[in-house]
Each structure stands twice: as structure tokens, then as C-alpha cells.
Amino acid sequence: MPQPAKGKPRHSAFTNLIFNILVPTLILTKFSDEGSLGPQLSIVIALAFPLSFGTWDFIQTRRANVFSILGFVSTLLTGGISLLELDPQYIAIKEASIPGLIGLATLISLYTPYPLIKTLLFNDEIVDTERVNQALDEHDAHANFEVALRRATYLLAFSFFLSATLNYILAKVLLVSPPGTPEYSAELGKMTGLSFPVIALPCTVVMMAALFYLMRRVRQLTALELEQIFRLHQE
Structure with a gap:
């Protein structure tokens, strides 16, 4: 089929x-x-x-x-x-729980055949994984790469835990009106608008730091250049 x-x-x-x-x-x-x-x-x-x-x-x-x-x-x-129309604290808990659970799943996935860092950062959409794996084979560097992958996973998980903390704080500070009221909807919209500069930006910086660290180690272990590692200008 x-x-x-x-x-x-x-x-x-x-x-x-x-x-x-x-x-x-x-x-x-x-x-x-x-x-x-x-x-x-x-x-x-x-x-x-x-x-x-x-x-x-x-x-x-x-x-x-x-x-x-x-x-x-x-x-x-x-x-x-x-x-x-539940208490706004449930929104704060929900906002914190989802990135928190992703961070926990990221750590747990290290002990499975499918670590989440490969899905989020080291995947075929971003990296030429076939070329990288071939170079790791040639340099007998898979063990060292796994160490780098684990360290990058800790950074990635930290970005999600940071997001969970900032999400909770932002929701607790902004959501003060009863759900179902126009004021509550306005506060929810304000929280959404502030989520990028307050939450997404610092967490993206940490996530990019994890990617930068991982790619730097890949270069050291494989002698590949960045344009050989990343899928640049490819279909």
C-alpha cells in the first residue's frame, strides 16, 4: 500500500x-x-x-x-x-501546567527511544540529520553527541519551566475580575498580548541557546560547517 x-x-x-x-x-x-x-x-x-x-x-x-x-x-x-465562570486562579494554574508538563515530558523523554529535543530542535526540518549522523559515524562521536544532547535537553526543559513560572505570575497579576465579565475578557486579551514580550521572548532566547550549544558541539564532533548542518535554502 x-x-x-x-x-x-x-x-x-x-x-x-x-x-x-x-x-x-x-x-x-x-x-x-x-x-x-x-x-x-x-x-x-x-x-x-x-x-x-x-x-x-x-x-x-x-x-x-x-x-x-x-x-x-x-x-x-x-x-x-x-x-x-470559575475562579481566575484556575487559568493561572492552566497557563503554568501546560509548559510545565512539556518541560517534564522533555526530561522524561531522555529515557525513551524518542527524546523530545530531536522533535523540537534536532529534526529534519531544521537539521540535515542524515549528514550529521553519517559524520558522527565517521568520527566515532555518537557517545559524545549523546552527552551534548542530554545537556541541551536540560536547557530546553528549563525554557519550559521558565515559561510555566512566567505564565503563572502574569495570569495572577492580570486576571483579577470574575470570569464572564467584559473586564475579564479584556484582562485575558491583555495577558495574551503581553505573553510574547514577557514569556515567549526570554524562553525563545533560552531555547536558541540550547540549539546554539548543540550545533556548536556537532561542529566540534563532526568537523561540519553550519551550512552543512542546517537545511539552508533547501526545498
């Missing part, structure tokens, strides 16, 4: 971020009032984005999209908490 979708590359992290996180959050924060979509319909439409994107990605690649699953769960929790 042919499997044409098996070799297709995953969508970029930016595309995943738009469809699984940004658009659903925008719908919940800007269109959930009675004058727009309303609370129930806004949740349904917001959930449709990660669900549809995840299904489409699965059809193309035959692999589950972790970002879509997390986006669906996150949107469901945010919408559910708002709809049930």
Missing part, C-alpha cells in the same frame, strides 16, 4: 503556533462576548482550529501533532473555565 504522506516534513513551529495557539486564543479573548460569537460558539470555533489543523497534519504525515493536541487541550480548558 503506498504511503506518500510518510516522508512529508512537519509544519514549522511558527505555523503550529498560529493555528494551535494564537488564533484560538484570539477568538476566545476578542469574540466571546454576547455581541460577537457568544461564549459557547466562540469555544466551538476556537477548538476547530487545532482540531482541524491536527487532523490535516496527521493525514499528510501520518504522525500525531503534539502541538495540536496541546492547543486543543489548552483552548478547551481556557474556554471551559471562562464558560463555567
